[in-house]
Amino acid sequence: MLGGHRTTRFGFRTDLHRPDDGEDADRVGYMELFFDLVFVYAITALTQLLVHEQTWHRLLATVLLGTAIWWTWISTGWVTNWLDPNRGPVRGLLISLMAASLVLSGTIGDVLHGGGAAFAITLVVMNLGRPLFALLALWQNRRDDAANFVNLTLWVVASAPVWVIGAFTAEPLLWWTLAVVVDLLGPAMLYAVPGLGHTQYHAWKIRGAHLAERVSLFVLIALGESIALIGEHIAEALPDPLALVSLTAAFAHTVLLWFLYFDRSESLGSRRIRGADQTGAIARNTYSYTAALLVFGIVLSAGATDIAFEQAVEASTPLWTAGLLIGANVVCLSANLLFRLSLSNAPFRSHVPAVLVSLALIPLHGVVSPLAMEWALVLVLGVVVVADAVSARRRDTDEGNRGRPVGL
Secondary structure, three states: OOOOOOOOOOOOOOOOEOOOOOOOOOOOOHHHHHHHOHHHHHHHHHHHHHHHOOOHHHHHHHHHHHHHHHHHHHHHHHHHHHEOOOOHHHHHHHHHHHHHHHHHHHHHHHHHHOOHHHHHHHHHHHHHHHHHHHHHHHOOOOHHHHHHHHHHHHHHHHHHHHHHHHHOOOOHHHHHHHHHHHHHHHHHOOOOEOOOEOOOHHHHOOOHHHHHHHHHHHHHHHHHHHHHHHHHHHHHHOOOHHHHHHHHHHHHHHHHHHHHHHHHHHHHHHHHHHOOOOHHHHHHHHHHHHHHHHHHHHHHHHHHHHHHHHOOOOOOOOHHHHHHHHHHHHHHHHHHHHHHHOOOOOOOOOHHHHHHHHHHOHHHHHOOOHHHHHHHHHHHHHHHHHHHHHHHHHHHHHHHHHOOOOOO
């Protein structure tokens, strides 16, 4: 390994790698938390995109743009897992990415009305600039880590023209669907490149505790959007008992979503990735792919409950509203189940029946109100959370009994 202060022709002269040990090795820094603040705005913009026009086209746009936003954030999370955010150049990178993320967030509402160029070009600049910076930062002192970013950059180069071309067409979502597929395939294919081969899992080794905490904080940001929407409606709901009951359902649903992830899944994930030999595999499958489903389900839930609040007095639930409410439950439950299954072989028997019960409510949309539909889904989610807690307590008791000395 080359010395950190040797004059070189390529890359930074000093080592910008995150400390290998000590209290800052796994710690989420204030600069990273500052960076995350921009994505509060991004999630709000995505929710409003879904709420303001209730069509399949808007739903697809929300999914695609949400995936692009998530991939931007989690890719930065991976980079700051290797690079030290307390160093000046890395802070400069994060501040630059923050500014660009503001542009992304601010243009989400205009992408379907001729404003897609700013979104796509900004996204491409971010996606190219981030791995190139990491390549320069790691090349001299962490050559194995830097090699990953050679392949990664080439995959970004492959999707970049698709993003830009789509922005200048009448139907950008068709092109952007292809671009999202390319971006998501990269890690799944280990960033294989003809002539260079694919990256190696041993070079993906990361600080699992750091990435697990980063993702958990992003889940909290997504849940915060639901809380913010509830707060916005409190003043107008105070004279109307039905509206208050609807907001209560939305609040209860948000609390249960918190329990669904943070009561068991978060601690299970943190323990597993800390003790894993190949942390990169868990970081990719569990925290990059599966966690994205959970975040999307939470955003979908925020939009669905906001729409249901406006329809609280109606005698029946429009199919679109019912689909969003039920879809949010199904996505969150499925994501939580996949998250756990990727970490443990232990059965989670309550999740699959809960998904089926949620889906079974769809035919009832014409005879039940949005308020009743909301509370039915809250009940389904509540049963899962309670059953999960009881099952975990039994497992803990059984493990304690097996470890107790005979005769005591």
